[in-house]
Amino acid sequence: MNEVKQFKGIHHVTAITSSAEKIYKFYTEVLGLRLVKKNVNQDDLSTYHLFFADDRGNPGTDMTFFDFNESAAHQKGTNDISRTSFRVPNDEALKYWEKRLTYYTVKQDNILTHFGKQVLYFEDFDKQQYAIFSDEKNTGIGSGEPWYKGPVPNEYAITGLGPIFLKVQFEEMMENALVKVMQMQKVASEHNFTLFEMGEGGNGASVIVEKDDTSQSARQGYGGVHHVAFRVEDKEHLDAWENRFNQLGLTNSGFIDRFYFKAVYIRLYPNILFELSTEGPGFIDDQEAYEVLGETLTLPPHLRNKREYVETQLPHFDTIRSTKNFEKEYFNQ
Numbered sequence: 001m002n003e004v005k006q007f008k009g010i011h012h013v014t015a016i017t018s019s020a021e022k023i024y025k026f027y028t029e030v031l032g033l034r035l036v037k038k039n040v041n042q043d044d045l046s047t048y049h050l051f052f053a054d055d056r057g058n059p060g061t062d063m064t065f066f067d068f069n070e071s072a073a074h075q076k077g078t079n080d081i082s083r084t085s086f087r088v089p090n091d092e093a094l095k096y097w098e099k100r101l102t103y104y105t106v107k108q109d110n111i112l113t114h115f116g117k118q119v120l121y122f123e124d125f126d127k128q129q130y131a132i133f134s135d136e137k138n139t140g141i142g143s144g145e146p147w148y149k150g151p152v153p154n155e156y157a158i159t160g161l162g163p164i165f166l167k168v169q170f171e172e173m174m175e176n177a178l179v180k181v182m183q184m185q186k187v188a189s190e191h192n193f194t195l196f197e198m199g200e201g202g203n204g205a206s207v208i209v210e211k212d213d214t215s216q217s218a219r220q221g222y223g224g225v226h227h228v229a230f231r232v233e234d235k236e237h238l239d240a241w242e243n244r245f246n247q248l249g250l251t252n253s254g255f256i257d258r259f260y261f262k263a264v265y266i267r268l269y270p271n272i273l274f275e276l277s278t279e280g281p282g283f284i285d286d287q288e289a290y291e292v293l294g295e296t297l298t299l300p301p302h303l304r305n306k307r308e309y310v311e312t313q314l315p316h317f318d319t320i321r322s323t324k325n326f327e328k329e330y331f332n333q
Contacts, residue, residue, distance in 0.1 A: 004240040006183050007198040009141045009205035010161045011231035011261070011277040012051075012062035013084045016074065018126050018222040020048040020067035021317040026124055027052045028321070030104045031086075032152030033063065035294030036283045037260065038319050041066050042300065046313040051260075054144030054159055056290065057283035059231055059261075060204050061144035061160040066226060073126070074224025078169045078212040079271040081225035083121075085131035085162035087143045087203050089155065091118050094134045096156040099331035114163075115188055115195050117203065126223035133162035133203045140202015151326040163195075163206035164228045166272065167218075171211045177268035178207060181248065182230070198230065217271055227265070229275035235262050241276050259300035260285070295320045 017023040027033045036057035041047040047066050054061040063084065076082070088094060094111060101108045101122055108122040118134040135143065146157030168174045171194070178184045184196040184207065196207045218224065232238045238255070242264050245252045253265035262278040284290050287298045297314065299307060 004183070004244050005233070005237055007205070007230040007232060007276070008279075009060050009199055009202075009231045010164055011059055011229040011275075011279075012064055013081075013161060013164060013228050014064045014066065014226045014275075015084065015128060016068050016071065016220070016222045016224055016226055017065045017128070018067070018069045018073075020050060020065070020315070022125060023065050023067070024050060024317065024319060027063070029151060030100070030106065032147055032150040032157055034147040034150060035319055035321075036062075037288075038294050038297050040297070040299060040303065040310050040314065042258065042303065045303070045306065045310050048314055051283065051294070053283070055147050056145070057293065058144040058160070059277075059279040059282075060141070063161065068222055072219075072221045074128075074221040075219035076129075076215075076224075077218035078167050078215040079269070080167050080218035081164065081228055081272060082167040082210065082218070083129040083131055083165035084225060085119070085133050085164070085203075086158045087133055087135050087138075087160045087162045088158055089134075090136040091134045093156040094118050094120055094132060096153075096331065097132050100152070100329070103329075103331055114193070114208065115190065124223075128223045128225075129165075131162065131165070132158070135159075135203060138203045140197070141200045141204040143204055149321070149326060151329050153328045153330060160204055162203040163208045165208050165210060167210045167212045167215075168269065168272075169211075169213045169215075169217070170269075171209065171213075174209055174269050178209075181245075181250070181268055182274075227273035227275050229263070229277040232276050232278055234278055234280070238262055238264060238276055238278055259302075292322050295322060 033052040036053045037051035039049045041049045120132045143160035146154040184198045187195045192211045194209045256263045264276045
């Protein structure tokens, strides 16, 4: 079987929130990420799909949410995508984030070290689990850029996604999935964590697997992650991976056009969904220019004839920011 090109890194993470409006405020006002698309869940037209990213929605910077507000809360446990992380430029930026999260009364832990990088754990109002990784000692795939008009000073801003955390009961089974099927490299281990990398490696191309064979399996709901997507260059790269899965006899979704990117979905481990996503075409499209990304409800072409119906299903909330000015916030106290 022909080898295929490795994934370039993390493309996006999709999670579940109890409130589209509250997660919008948390991400834009507290985390300083830009809403680059206010969309509908293409598989459930009564649910928002919100896309938060860097200034231009570059691949590898995108955190997205479904607002399944009628679901139960996520039940933490093993066999789960357990934590999403972000990247900031250096250790000084991490100190800034300690102050910022304290100011906004966000629950956080003390700064710790993972595989030689300084890391800050925190959670949102749904108890969604996050981390911020410092890029100070990082090498590998580059990050994105700050949201220049957001409230976080550019020198401290989140610029993209960092390592994704998986908590698993069957460590060898996950290692086989990542290494033998997905062609990642096992890089290092510390305590009950193992680091895997893809492509050029580094914070933007890492998966951290935590062994947990004592907890019950996690149960999906708001405050949890729905899936993680890995980054491929284009449809040719995606097709090669789909062909590899088929040759290995692995059930997958086949090609799906998500308009903003092309995708294939696959489950290689119980309870955990992986996606492969192309880098383009991206979020700046025929409906929205760069200056007003995320300010109105946008729909992919195949759903535009259903706009009136979709608008009746989704509760309106204001996401206009081009007429507003966010002051850059420094916390020197």
